[in-house]
Amino acid sequence: xxxxxxxxCVGLNYxxxxxxxxxxLPAEPLLFAKFPNALCGNxxxxxxxxxxxxxxxxxELAVEIARRARRIAPADxxxxxxxxxxxxxxxxxxxxxxxxQWLRGKSFDTFCPLGGDFxxxxxIGSASGLRVVQRVNGETLQDGNTSNLIFDVPRLVAHxxxxxxxxxxxxxxxxxxxxxxxxxxxxxxxxxxxxxxxEIERIGTLRNPVVAEATLAG
Numbered sequence: 001x002x003x004x005x006x007x008x009c010v011g012l013n014y015x016x017x018x019x020x021x022x023x024x025l026p027a028e029p030l031l032f033a034k035f036p037n038a039l040c041g042n043x044x045x046x047x048x049x050x051x052x053x054x055x056x057x058x059x060e061l062a063v064e065i066a067r068r069a070r071r072i073a074p075a076d077x078x079x080x081x082x083x084x085x086x087x088x089x090x091x092x093x094x095x096x097x098x099x100x101q102w103l104r105g106k107s108f109d110t111f112c113p114l115g116g117d118f119x120x121x122x123x124i125g126s127a128s129g130l131r132v133v134q135r136v137n138g139e140t141l142q143d144g145n146t147s148n149l150i151f152d153v154p155r156l157v158a159h160x161x162x163x164x165x166x167x168x169x170x171x172x173x174x175x176x177x178x179x180x181x182x183x184x185x186x187x188x189x190x191x192x193x194x195x196x197x198x199e200i201e202r203i204g205t206l207r208n209p210v211v212a213e214a215t216l217a218g
Contacts, residue, residue, distance in 0.1 A: 008160050008170065008172045009032050013176075015150060020179075020180075029159045032102045040112070040208070044110065046088075046090055046113060047212070051092065056093055060173045061146055062087035062171050063084060063171065065172070070161055074157075081121040083118050091106055117203055124202055131199075132177055135196070143179065146174070192212040
Protein backbone atom coordinates (compact mmCIF):
# COMPACT_ATOMS: atom_id res chain seq x y z
CA UNK A 1 0.00 0.00 0.00
CA UNK A 2 1.16 3.55 -0.73
CA UNK A 3 2.60 5.46 2.22
CA UNK A 4 0.28 8.46 1.70
CA UNK A 5 -2.77 7.11 -0.15
CA UNK A 6 -5.92 8.97 -0.95
CA UNK A 7 -8.64 7.88 1.48
CA UNK A 8 -11.89 8.18 -0.44
CA CYS A 9 -15.00 7.52 1.63
CA VAL A 10 -18.64 6.99 0.74
CA GLY A 11 -21.54 8.27 2.83
CA LEU A 12 -25.04 6.78 3.06
CA ASN A 13 -24.19 3.70 1.03
CA TYR A 14 -26.20 1.12 2.99
CA UNK A 15 -29.97 1.32 2.74
CA UNK A 16 -30.51 0.52 6.42
CA UNK A 17 -28.02 3.20 7.54
CA UNK A 18 -29.79 5.84 5.47
CA UNK A 19 -33.13 4.69 6.85
CA UNK A 20 -32.02 4.78 10.50
CA UNK A 21 -31.32 8.52 10.17
CA UNK A 22 -34.28 9.36 7.97
CA UNK A 23 -32.10 10.31 4.99
CA UNK A 24 -33.14 9.97 1.37
CA LEU A 25 -31.18 7.43 -0.64
CA PRO A 26 -28.51 9.19 -2.73
CA ALA A 27 -28.86 9.29 -6.51
CA GLU A 28 -25.11 8.79 -6.94
CA PRO A 29 -22.26 7.94 -4.55
CA LEU A 30 -21.71 10.60 -1.89
CA LEU A 31 -17.93 11.04 -1.66
CA PHE A 32 -15.90 12.61 1.11
CA ALA A 33 -12.31 12.20 2.27
CA LYS A 34 -10.08 11.55 5.23
CA PHE A 35 -6.46 12.68 5.30
CA PRO A 36 -3.63 10.08 5.50
CA ASN A 37 -2.74 11.22 9.04
CA ALA A 38 -5.91 9.43 10.13
CA LEU A 39 -4.48 6.01 9.22
CA CYS A 40 -3.45 3.58 11.95
CA GLY A 41 -3.12 -0.17 12.09
CA ASN A 42 -4.55 -3.20 13.82
CA UNK A 43 -3.90 -2.94 17.56
CA UNK A 44 -3.11 0.78 17.45
CA UNK A 45 -5.06 3.07 19.75
CA UNK A 46 -7.91 5.24 18.53
CA UNK A 47 -7.16 8.58 20.22
CA UNK A 48 -10.16 10.66 21.26
CA UNK A 49 -9.41 14.40 21.04
CA UNK A 50 -10.79 16.79 23.67
CA UNK A 51 -12.93 18.53 21.03
CA UNK A 52 -14.95 15.35 20.40
CA UNK A 53 -17.96 14.83 22.67
CA UNK A 54 -19.49 11.94 20.72
CA UNK A 55 -17.32 9.52 18.72
CA UNK A 56 -18.61 6.64 16.62
CA UNK A 57 -16.85 3.69 15.09
CA UNK A 58 -18.10 2.66 11.66
CA UNK A 59 -17.37 -0.81 10.29
CA GLU A 60 -16.44 -0.60 6.60
CA LEU A 61 -15.13 -2.66 3.72
CA ALA A 62 -12.05 -0.94 2.27
CA VAL A 63 -11.11 -1.36 -1.40
CA GLU A 64 -7.40 -1.04 -2.21
CA ILE A 65 -6.45 0.14 -5.71
CA ALA A 66 -3.82 -1.80 -7.68
CA ARG A 67 -2.91 0.47 -10.58
CA ARG A 68 -3.33 3.96 -11.95
CA ALA A 69 -6.64 4.62 -13.66
CA ARG A 70 -8.91 7.46 -14.72
CA ARG A 71 -12.54 7.25 -15.87
CA ILE A 72 -12.72 3.48 -15.84
CA ALA A 73 -16.07 1.85 -16.65
CA PRO A 74 -17.91 -0.17 -13.96
CA ALA A 75 -17.56 -3.30 -16.10
CA ASP A 76 -13.76 -2.93 -16.00
CA UNK A 77 -13.39 -1.56 -12.47
CA UNK A 78 -12.32 -4.78 -10.75
CA UNK A 79 -9.31 -4.92 -13.07
CA UNK A 80 -7.74 -2.06 -11.11
CA UNK A 81 -8.64 -3.41 -7.63
CA UNK A 82 -5.90 -5.20 -5.69
CA UNK A 83 -8.14 -6.42 -2.89
CA UNK A 84 -9.88 -5.66 0.38
CA UNK A 85 -9.27 -4.85 4.03
CA UNK A 86 -11.32 -4.10 7.12
CA UNK A 87 -11.55 -0.42 7.98
CA UNK A 88 -13.08 1.79 10.65
CA UNK A 89 -14.36 5.25 9.69
CA UNK A 90 -14.11 6.85 13.14
CA UNK A 91 -16.25 9.99 13.36
CA UNK A 92 -16.56 12.83 15.87
CA UNK A 93 -20.27 13.41 15.37
CA UNK A 94 -20.55 16.71 17.23
CA UNK A 95 -17.96 18.20 14.86
CA UNK A 96 -19.24 16.45 11.73
CA UNK A 97 -22.75 17.81 12.26
CA UNK A 98 -21.72 21.08 13.90
CA UNK A 99 -19.35 22.05 11.08
CA UNK A 100 -21.98 21.21 8.43
CA GLN A 101 -19.26 19.34 6.54
CA TRP A 102 -17.34 16.24 7.44
CA LEU A 103 -13.59 16.82 7.07
CA ARG A 104 -12.64 17.83 10.62
CA GLY A 105 -14.87 15.30 12.34
CA LYS A 106 -13.46 12.45 10.22
CA SER A 107 -9.75 13.28 9.95
CA PHE A 108 -8.24 13.45 13.43
CA ASP A 109 -5.07 11.40 13.88
CA THR A 110 -5.94 7.66 14.25
CA PHE A 111 -9.50 8.11 12.92
CA CYS A 112 -9.00 5.56 10.12
CA PRO A 113 -7.85 2.21 11.51
CA LEU A 114 -7.03 -0.18 8.65
CA GLY A 115 -6.70 -3.92 8.98
CA GLY A 116 -3.52 -5.81 8.21
CA ASP A 117 -5.47 -8.75 6.76
CA PHE A 118 -5.66 -8.42 2.99
CA UNK A 119 -7.75 -10.53 0.62
CA UNK A 120 -7.26 -10.23 -3.13
CA UNK A 121 -9.96 -9.44 -5.66
CA UNK A 122 -9.24 -12.82 -7.27
CA UNK A 123 -10.43 -14.49 -4.06
CA ILE A 124 -13.69 -12.62 -3.44
CA GLY A 125 -14.50 -10.71 -6.62
CA SER A 126 -16.71 -7.69 -5.98
CA ALA A 127 -16.99 -8.57 -2.25
CA SER A 128 -20.77 -8.85 -2.37
CA GLY A 129 -22.62 -10.90 0.25
CA LEU A 130 -20.09 -10.44 3.07
CA ARG A 131 -21.19 -9.97 6.67
CA VAL A 132 -19.90 -6.73 8.26
CA VAL A 133 -19.89 -6.49 12.07
CA GLN A 134 -18.83 -3.89 14.62
CA ARG A 135 -18.41 -4.83 18.28
CA VAL A 136 -17.54 -2.58 21.22
CA ASN A 137 -16.29 -4.44 24.29
CA GLY A 138 -17.71 -7.64 22.82
CA GLU A 139 -21.21 -6.21 22.27
CA THR A 140 -22.46 -6.15 18.68
CA LEU A 141 -23.54 -2.71 17.48
CA GLN A 142 -23.54 -3.21 13.70
CA ASP A 143 -24.39 -6.41 11.85
CA GLY A 144 -24.85 -5.80 8.14
CA ASN A 145 -24.00 -7.29 4.77
CA THR A 146 -22.34 -5.87 1.67
CA SER A 147 -25.27 -7.19 -0.37
CA ASN A 148 -27.14 -4.15 1.00
CA LEU A 149 -24.78 -1.61 -0.54
CA ILE A 150 -26.66 0.96 -2.60
CA PHE A 151 -23.67 1.29 -4.94
CA ASP A 152 -21.50 -1.82 -5.26
CA VAL A 153 -17.72 -1.91 -5.49
CA PRO A 154 -17.44 -1.66 -9.32
CA ARG A 155 -19.80 1.34 -9.32
CA LEU A 156 -17.88 3.05 -6.52
CA VAL A 157 -14.49 2.52 -8.17
CA ALA A 158 -15.78 3.80 -11.49
CA HIS A 159 -17.41 6.84 -9.89
CA UNK A 160 -14.31 7.75 -7.89
CA UNK A 161 -12.17 7.41 -11.01
CA UNK A 162 -14.37 9.96 -12.77
CA UNK A 163 -13.33 12.52 -10.14
CA UNK A 164 -9.74 11.58 -9.23
CA UNK A 165 -6.97 9.72 -10.95
CA UNK A 166 -6.74 6.60 -8.81
CA UNK A 167 -3.23 5.53 -7.84
CA UNK A 168 -1.82 2.25 -6.47
CA UNK A 169 -2.54 2.01 -2.76
CA UNK A 170 -5.46 4.44 -2.77
CA UNK A 171 -8.34 3.35 -0.56
CA UNK A 172 -12.09 3.52 -1.04
CA UNK A 173 -14.12 3.01 2.15
CA UNK A 174 -17.47 1.76 0.93
CA UNK A 175 -19.86 2.92 3.66
CA UNK A 176 -21.25 1.52 6.89
CA UNK A 177 -24.42 -0.42 7.79
CA UNK A 178 -27.03 0.51 10.40
CA UNK A 179 -26.35 0.39 14.13
CA UNK A 180 -23.81 3.18 14.68
CA UNK A 181 -23.80 4.64 18.16
CA UNK A 182 -25.27 8.08 17.47
CA UNK A 183 -28.54 6.59 16.19
CA UNK A 184 -29.04 4.12 19.03
CA UNK A 185 -31.49 4.75 21.88
CA UNK A 186 -29.82 5.88 24.04
CA UNK A 187 -26.81 6.97 21.93
CA UNK A 188 -23.55 5.06 22.48
CA UNK A 189 -20.23 6.93 22.18
CA UNK A 190 -16.74 5.48 22.23
CA UNK A 191 -14.96 6.06 25.53
CA UNK A 192 -11.37 5.63 26.71
CA UNK A 193 -10.93 2.01 27.76
CA UNK A 194 -13.22 0.60 25.07
CA UNK A 195 -12.04 -1.96 22.52
CA UNK A 196 -13.55 -1.77 19.03
CA UNK A 197 -13.63 -4.68 16.60
CA UNK A 198 -14.55 -4.59 12.92
CA GLU A 199 -15.00 -8.05 11.43
CA ILE A 200 -15.74 -8.75 7.78
CA GLU A 201 -16.53 -12.24 6.60
CA ARG A 202 -13.69 -13.90 4.63
CA ILE A 203 -11.35 -10.96 5.32
CA GLY A 204 -10.55 -10.79 9.03
CA THR A 205 -10.89 -8.73 12.18
CA LEU A 206 -9.55 -5.25 12.96
CA ARG A 207 -9.21 -4.55 16.68
CA ASN A 208 -8.32 -1.22 18.31
CA PRO A 209 -8.34 0.07 21.90
CA VAL A 210 -9.63 3.57 22.63
CA VAL A 211 -7.68 6.15 24.65
CA ALA A 212 -8.00 9.83 25.44
CA GLU A 213 -5.55 12.28 23.91
CA ALA A 214 -2.95 13.45 26.40
CA THR A 215 -2.97 17.26 26.50
CA LEU A 216 -0.38 19.55 28.01
CA ALA A 217 -1.60 21.59 30.97
CA GLY A 218 -0.58 25.24 31.16
